Amino acid sequence: MFSVLAGMLNRKTWAGRVGHGLLALVLAFPGALLAGLAWLLLAMVPVVAGFAARTPSVLGDPRSPLGALATLLALVAVTAFTAGAVLGLALWRSARHFARVMAEQDFGLCTGMREPGSEEPPALTEWLYDLFQAIAGKPADAPLTLGDLRRIRFAETPDKDGIVLRVMTTCLTLGRPYTLPIEERLYFDPVELSRYFPPEVVAWMKAHPPRPGNREDSDADARARHLRAGDAARALLPIPEPDDLPVIVAVRMSLSFPILLSAIPLRRFTVRREGEAWEPYMERIVFTDGGVCSNLPIHLFDSPLPDWPTFALNLRDDLPEGSPDGERVVAPSRGRSYEGDRYPISSEPTLRATTSFLSAIVNTMQNWRDMLQRAAPGARERVFTVRHTKSEGGLNLDMQVAAIEAMARSGALAADAIAAAFQAPAGTAPAKDDWNHHRWVRLRLLLPALSDFLAEIAAATGAPAAGPSFKDLLTASPPPMGRSYELNAGSRAKAWALLDGLSKASQQVSESRVDFGRRSPRPAGELRVTPKF
Numbered sequence: 001m002f003s004v005l006a007g008m009l010n011r012k013t014w015a016g017r018v019g020h021g022l023l024a025l026v027l028a029f030p031g032a033l034l035a036g037l038a039w040l041l042l043a044m045v046p047v048v049a050g051f052a053a054r055t056p057s058v059l060g061d062p063r064s065p066l067g068a069l070a071t072l073l074a075l076v077a078v079t080a081f082t083a084g085a086v087l088g089l090a091l092w093r094s095a096r097h098f099a100r101v102m103a104e105q106d107f108g109l110c111t112g113m114r115e116p117g118s119e120e121p122p123a124l125t126e127w128l129y130d131l132f133q134a135i136a137g138k139p140a141d142a143p144l145t146l147g148d149l150r151r152i153r154f155a156e157t158p159d160k161d162g163i164v165l166r167v168m169t170t171c172l173t174l175g176r177p178y179t180l181p182i183e184e185r186l187y188f189d190p191v192e193l194s195r196y197f198p199p200e201v202v203a204w205m206k207a208h209p210p211r212p213g214n215r216e217d218s219d220a221d222a223r224a225r226h227l228r229a230g231d232a233a234r235a236l237l238p239i240p241e242p243d244d245l246p247v248i249v250a251v252r253m254s255l256s257f258p259i260l261l262s263a264i265p266l267r268r269f270t271v272r273r274e275g276e277a278w279e280p281y282m283e284r285i286v287f288t289d290g291g292v293c294s295n296l297p298i299h300l301f302d303s304p305l306p307d308w309p310t311f312a313l314n315l316r317d318d319l320p321e322g323s324p325d326g327e328r329v330v331a332p333s334r335g336r337s338y339e340g341d342r343y344p345i346s347s348e349p350t351l352r353a354t355t356s357f358l359s360a361i362v363n364t365m366q367n368w369r370d371m372l373q374r375a376a377p378g379a380r381e382r383v384f385t386v387r388h389t390k391s392e393g394g395l396n397l398d399m400q401v402a403a404i405e406a407m408a409r410s411g412a413l414a415a416d417a418i419a420a421a422f423q424a425p426a427g428t429a430p431a432k433d434d435w436n437h438h439r440w441v442r443l444r445l446l447l448p449a450l451s452d453f454l455a456e457i458a459a460a461t462g463a464p465a466a467g468p469s470f471k472d473l474l475t476a477s478p479p480p481m482g483r484s485y486e487l488n489a490g491s492r493a494k495a496w497a498l499l500d501g502l503s504k505a506s507q508q509v510s511e512s513r514v515d516f517g518r519r520s521p522r523p524a525g526e527l528r529v530t531p532k533f
Contacts, residue, residue, distance in 0.1 A: 001098055002109045003028050005260070009398055022087060029090045029097075036086030106286060108262030111195055112252060124261070129198050129248045141200045146181055146250065147243025165247065166300045167254040168290025172263070173283070177293035177533050179300065180250040181242035185210070185217055187224050187267040187282065188239055196264060201246050206237055208244040220269040224282060236267055236282060254290045260395075263288040296370040298379055304446050309422050309435055312383045313414055314374070316341070317394060319387035325406075329413045330385040331421055334437060341371065377521030378442045381434070384417055386410045445525050448517040453527040454506035461503050471496055 007024030011017040026033050105111055112125035122130060129143070136144040152162025167180045194202050212218040217238075224236040239245065253264045263286045271278045290297070298312040319328060343360035346353040374383050388410060392403045421434045430436040461470050468480045474496040477489075487495065517524065 001028070001094065001101060004094070005109065006397060009396060025090050025094055026086065029093050032086055032090035032093055035089055036082055039082055039085055102259075105195075106262040106265055107259065107288075108256065109260055111262045113196060113198075125196065125248065125252055126198060128251065129201065132247055140198075141203070143201050143204050143246035143248060145243060146245050146247060149247070150243065164301075165250065166297075167250050168294050168297050168300075169253040169256075169264075169287045170290055170292040171285050171287050172292075173285035177290065178287070179297075179533055180253060181245050182239070183242075184268065185213075185220065186239050186285075187236040187269070189234065189236055189265070189267070191234060192265055196252065196262060197246075197249065201248055204244075204246060205240055205249070208240040210238050210241040210244075223269065223280065224267075239266065253287050256288045258288055258292070261289075292366065294370055295367060296374060296383070298370075298373055298383065305442060306439065309382060309438060311418055311422075312374075312379075313411075314383050314385045315393060316385055316387050317390050317392070319389050321389050321391070323387075323389075325409060325413060328387050328406075328410045329417050330387065331417045332381045332383055334381060334434065341367070376445075376523065376525060378438070378445050378525075381438055381441070384414050386414050441521055444516075444520050448520050449525045449527050451506070451509055451516050454502050455510070457499065458503040458506040461499050470499065474499075 004021055004024045008017040008021040011020055101109065110123070112123055114120055114123045114126065121127075130140075132144045133140060136148065138144055138148075146165050149163035149165050150161045154160075154162055169178050169180055170176075171178055188205065190202050190206055193205070209221075212221060221238060224238070226235075255261065256263050265284055265286050267282045267284050269280065270283050271280050272283075273279075296312055296314055298310070301310045341363075343363050344356060345360055346356045373379050388407060389403075392399060392407055396403070422438075424433040424435065430440075468476065473480055474487075474492045479486075479492070
């Protein structure tokens with residue numbers, strides 16, 4: 001199935017893609033080809049003979065023009081029917097094979113690992129793991145972990161974590177994105193994971209279980225050790241703590257391109273209804289590419305008032321072939337709103353119009369959050385666009401050396417553009433310094449949003465309520481909410497002091513009649529409590 005996909009890559013037209021795909025399909029399923037050839041040999045002679053015997057002599061005589069034409073038409077009809085039978089059989093067999101592979105390999109043509117006993121070069125996951133270990137100077141049985149990166153210290157910031165790696169993945173079972181490392185306690189089946197990671201990685205994860213945070217964790221761990229996984233009773237183990245999580249696991253979970261690369265199965269402890277009761281069980285959940293939910297998660301390292309700049313690279317395949325390197329990187333313009341990508345919708349009365357409409361729906365569902373974030377002040381000026389041609393990157397799995405080198409140069413060009421924009425020479429006035437301008441934009445964006453947020457808190461804490469007020473919820477004795485999400489007496493008192501202080505701060509701003517929103521960056525931002533992912 002992978003050879004069929006590869007055969008369609010880098011074809012300039014749809015006809016070329018379909019033709020090469022069909023050719024690869026027949027070659028990938030030679031049994032269908034042999035069956036078709038056998039049919040051709042068995043059917044050709046009797047069909048032609050029968051045709052000649054049952055037609056008038058003038059048509060049946062192959063020496064006459066009409067007879068020759070009739071015989072030729074019969075041959076063409078049989079050949080066309082045979083070709084259709086060959087392709088139909090190949091499609092049918094490939095569909096059955098595809099369905100089986102998808103179910104057995106967690107919905108991916110490739111696991112990322114070589115087949116057992118294969119003498120082929122290392123597959124993607126193995127190659128990446130060897131590369132990471134070589135760069136880090138670590139042996140194969142001691143995987144590079146997120147903690148190894150975090151514990152690196154730089155001379156400029158000796159008291160801060162070195163490299164904080166965060167990547168996105170998507171849990172299709174739960175219909176939501178996750179940021180790796182995942183804070184939730186999840187479990188893995190070592191036998192399952194061994195299909196997708198080198199044995200040294202699985203052994204490391206088994207040898208580094210996380211410490212139970214509470215009694216619930218201990219109970220869940222005990223249940224996991226005695227639950228069935230697949231057809232055999234084998235222990236499920238909790239994934240390591242963030243510092244012990246191998247980098248290759250995070251990277252592989254993030255790049256599980258749907259259908260091409262297998263998804264990664266994990267499990268979580270939850271409950272389900274069994275008759276009239278709720279019973280605990282270990283739910284199997286499947287993780288795929290992070291780009292399903294977020295292709296540009298620039299929010300991962302955001303803070304309201306940043307101490308240092310963070311950047312994002314947005315890849316776009318709109319560079320014409322043969323363009324100079326100078327056109328590969330587009331730096332953002334200060335103060336200018338980012339217009340975002342475009343999904344053109346054709347109005348021509350052709351099938352292309354409908355496909356462009358459906359494509360725009362899919363792209364909008366996938367990217368709307370990223371598009372909003374990239375257009376926001378404080379984000380748009382730190383997103384650098386790297387343009388590449390349609391034969392580079394993406395699903396071009398058979399890129400030539402020149403294309404790979406061109407994309408590598410693009411990364412260097414982007415780094416140069418970032419340094420030129422945000423590393424101002426000494427003595428540069430703040431107004432001319434892009435980094436200080438960025439800090440000013442973030443401050444101006446925060447003030448009106450914070451003012452509105454505090455006003456909502458003040459209105460809620462001071463408004464009459466049908467039940468206990470928010471002050472009563474925090475200060476009444478005994479606590480109105482009992483032991484639900486319990487806070488002790490000291491914490492409840494400090495919580496009310498915090499809310500009361502915020503309300504008074506909002507009142508002071510209101511009485512001063514200051515308008516932080518006047519001439520602030522547009523579009524305006526807002527503060528909301530949203531689920532962390």
